Amino acid sequence: MATAFGGSNKRFGHGPSPLVRVSLLVLLSVVIITVDYREGHLDRVRSTLSLITYPIQLMVDLPSAAFERASESLADRRQLLSENRALRSERLELSARVQRLESLEQENERLRQLLQSGARVGERLLAAELLQVSLDPFRHRVLVDKGQRDGVHMGQPLLDADGVMGQVTKVGPFGANAILITDPSHAIPVEVNRNGLRTIALGTGDISRLELPYLPNNADIRPGDLLVTSGLGMRFPRGYPVAIVTEVQRRPGETFAQIHAEPAAALNRSREVLLVWREDGLPFDHNPLMEDMDDAGGGP
């Protein structure tokens, strides 16, 4: 073995032998992997390197973006008119609903004051686009065209018009990686909209299915129930639709029911997405109540 390496050393010219070189590189890789696995300290390296990779990703996205533009500009008049009509009627319906929502919000605010609980903080939205780029084939990751420059931060929720899509995992200067709620390593705290029953929805690796493994057999949940974010994980704002329950199997022999749900958001179809901020600019995991509790706990 040593002679083989020594022999090829001449071919490589001067410098350390390939064995030494590869050992050093493997050692370096192991260090990088460990540091990256322990979270955080390599974010700067990653975002610097993303200056190289982002143009590549943009280039890959270019044809599908161009195709979309082209099909928009080539659409004929009748099609545009009918789309316009549909959008107008939808807008009318939505603005009617918003009128009611505003009065409800006022009422909610008054009731919360009566209960002496803190006012809810409003949210700010920013529209972003997903790049048509295929990342890890075995995981559900997407790339957003907004990054640090636009104030995107780690853990930020990602929505589309119909519901929660996922959260931001890595932020570069111009783009950000996000994990979808159906990724097998993702979990999102939810509650049943009908009765406030709280649980956790896990991703399955199947883009059209979530799993609710922690509900007992006698839990009050049935197919068709809407699951909304409960806001308990301090990551997602409260009250956004996540999924609709499709199947509830109560198995007499088991402690927990087998419950499946279908994501409300169009996870593999939507290109336009929304990023959410709290109106006061703080991250969602900032909870003054929690800090008070910590202080109280640490005080005496």
Next chain:
Amino acid sequence: MSDAPAQGRGVIWLSLLGALILIIWPLPDMIVPFRPDWPALFLIYWIMALPHRVNVGTAWCVGLILDVLTGSLLGQHAMALAITAVLVATSHLRVRVFPVWQQAMFVLLMLTVNELILVLVEGSTGRLYDLEWRWAPIVTGMLFWPWVLFLLRFLRRRFDVR
């Protein structure tokens, strides 16, 4: 040999850039698991043809870029490609003269090593979820080898890369 002026380095880097583009090119969900590992295939060719130009360091750099590009754990592709590269570099003199199908067998072995390291890293960091399709890119990579060989050899001769 290594004293000869480097020529056509741009071609090598452009082809590797092409491999990086191919690896994130959007494909229908059905065939995504069968996408060959283009950067590994291209690196195997260049190391076999020009070991004094493309070496372990190049492979490591490409791997690191690949990690950022696909958002995987930083360093995992870098390590896998570096180890694959050193294996190719030590046996390039023998494999270079093999007939194509035997080379494809060798490529299959190299891609397996590459994938095994990736699986090992993912497994030891608790990120391994879907094992049943991991063989697919290896097999398609082997099947694509003759075409990769043909294309890159054409490029190398056309632009006289040394």
